[in-house]
Amino acid sequence: MNFIDFEAIHFPVIRSWLGSERDVVQWGGPDLSYPITDDQLEQMIIDGQTVPPKRLSWMAVNDSQVLAGHIQLAMDWKNGVARIGRVIVAPKMRGQGLAKPLLAAGLERAFSHPEIQRTELNVYSWNSAAIRTYNKVGFEHEGVRRSSAKVGDERWDTAIMSMLRSEWEAGLPK
Template sequence: MPTAPLLVEAFSETHIPEMLDWFSTLEALVQWGGPGLSFPLEAAQIQAMLAGTKAVAPERSMFAGLVDGKLAGHAQVALDWPNGVGRLSRVAINPQMRGRGLAAPFLREVTKRFFTNPAFARLELNVYTFNEAAIRTYRSLGFREEGVRRSSAKVGDVRWDTAIYGLLRNEWN
């Protein structure tokens, strides 16, 4: 369990420098952010994501989990307004804080905040099938596996499968 209270707030520019060293390999970066990012992660890539939070109907929400004022977690929700669907993505716990039980409470709060908006009926996510710790966390929050996209990502010479999980508003406790 966390030793200090976990606070969740909107991710901002001030959090970016703390995150830049979280992904020490291309594989770690792709696991977090998908194959569209370039390694190493640079502030400009996160700033571009953050720009998507600024519109009246933003394309995404970004969250920061803080413990003792230090960035402990990051998550995003891409917002599909016409269909009332959010896609939880780019979830990471600070490598220096892993193993402290932060992921579930952080994502529970992100999910709670997402479902406070009545425009959204579904929250979904993609997770690489080898990421067993993340899958356990998502299942503990009520997400259900809905399928697997086999060989959906190529990282170097290796292909990864992606599992699709979903959670409906009426399933959220």
């Protein structure tokens, strides 16, 4: 799995992967709205142009150079925390084991910055497939923010997971 910078040419691809409000909130959190707009996606790129960057965003390509996914890191430089977010595998490529290498590459990028001592993520509690993958990569469950997101008429709980630099360096469990 290789990363290329997330650019405006990728906006139609991301939009094609997000066909509903549920998809958008699952991918990007409750602050994004459906349908996802160029302005919302452009802000992600702008956040990467600050000094230091607030957000780093990539598209993932497979060995055939086909767009296979997307991942972002929201950077809290002051506290040494990177937050993995907006992770998605292309719908036609799901079930092929791409999430684990996508996350491993994201962790590699996060911990390539010596300031980063913790990488965390939020995942909706009902997303058991994602939680299993995060556990396999080595993330630890820390807790749940109950009823933290409103999507249509539903309320979703958000699980909080993390990995410390020492755990990543020890290779647990990869």
